[in-house]
Amino acid sequence: MSCQVKLTPSGHEFNAKPEDTLLESAMQAGLNIPYGCRNGACGACKATIVTGEVRHGDFQSTTLTADEIAAGKTLLCCAYPETDLTIEVKEVTGGKDIPVKTLPCRVHKIEKPADDVAVLYLKLPASERLQFMAGQYIDILMKDGKRRSFSLANAPHDDEFLQLHIRHVPGGSFSDYVFTGMKEKEILRFNGPLGTFFLREDSDKPMILIASGTGFAPIKGIVEHALKEGCDRQMVFYWGARQPKDLYMFDLALKWQQENPNFTFIPVVSDATADDNWAGRTGFVHQAVLDDFADLSGYQVYACGAPVVVEAAHNSFIQTRNLPEDEFYSDAFFLAKDLKP
Ligand SMILES: Cc1cc2nc3c(=O)[nH]c(=O)nc-3n(C[C@H](O)[C@H](O)[C@H](O)COP(=O)(O)OP(=O)(O)OC[C@H]3O[C@@H](n4cnc5c(N)ncnc54)[C@H](O)[C@@H]3O)c2cc1C
Ligand code: FES
Known part of the structure; x- marks a missing residue:
């Protein structure tokens, strides 16, 4: 049975299934919660449980400490609802209505501006465009089922090619492949855009x-x-x-x-x-x-x-x-x- 979740201070509400993380349920409901890694490591999705109970799932103990759990904190990308909840979190404005898509793309060009950095230029099918906020990332979907995240280096206005900057991590499955086996014209698949790392344009702060x-x-x-x-x-x-x-x-x-x-x-x-x-x-x-x-x-x-x-x-x-x-x-x-x- 699903649980009812209320966010404060916005007052937004959504249904959350016990088998989905609270972040997944909020995103499915079209709400924009801050997040980065979706894996319990970065802390971007940290929020406060005001009422109700969650199961915390797997996360890095340095990212969410025992003291923080005792104080009611949780990581929404790892937490599952056990009861109806009220959660205090600052929602993100902007980027909310952008669809997350899974798309094919062609590797148009590979440049090596440094020994251990490759710049990939990816071309979408002619019928497709990727709507995104500058600074968001995509997940490359590898043939063996692994996903690897890479930030988009181009701005949305300059979208003839999606641009990725990939550092070579020796022994790393995707980046080793980029440096040793990847050929121009080959086809990749990705899911995106993802993340809430983008310019807050409603601010005038330096x-x-x-x-x-x-x-x-x-x-x-x-x-x-x-x-x-x-x-x-x-x-x-x-x-x-x-x-x-x-x-x-x-x-x-x-x-x-x-x-x-x-x-x-x-x-x-x-x-x-x-x-x-x-x-x-x-x-x-x-x-x-x-x-x-x-x-x-x-x-x-x-x-x-x-x-x-x-x-x-x-x-x-x-x-x-x-x-x-x-x-x-x-x-x-x-x-x-x-x-x-
Ligand atoms: C939100 C986000 C955005 C990112 N954006 C970028 C970006 O723009 N540019 C960029 O360069 N990177 C970026 N990264 C990092 C990127 O997603 C990959 O993690 C990185 O490229 C390494 O992937 P890989 O497949 O080459 O290496 P992996 O296969 O993940 O291996 C990494 C290293 O760990 C070792 N290793 C693998 N498995 C184990 C294990 N079980 N135990 C011990 N060691 C192991 C490998 O030998 C290797 O040295 C981003 C990450 C995130 C979360
Ligand atoms: S800890 Fe990174 S998004 Fe949740």
């Missing part, structure tokens, strides 16, 4: 954008969308990488800065060698933001890439720089092995 490695992909989509829309909010973009060569679209980010007075690009390198002759900022990318900003209370932060970077930014900005918790937006690139089975 933005800090942070990418580590291929976390640049959704940031690229967001920036290109914002610039196309004539957004005049201040944007400060920090791109962190181990070495300068890992900043694989450095010139593009520099061009955004040269052409837009409200855009600043700050590359940050953690392991430059003497041969690199790197004269720019060094260290961890979140630390560069901490060094530059004493107070983030009036900002929005968009962070994407390695989970360790996203988590360091989240914790330090909220705890030491007064960033409001609900002004931190992120997609952490968890590997499938880090997620629940």
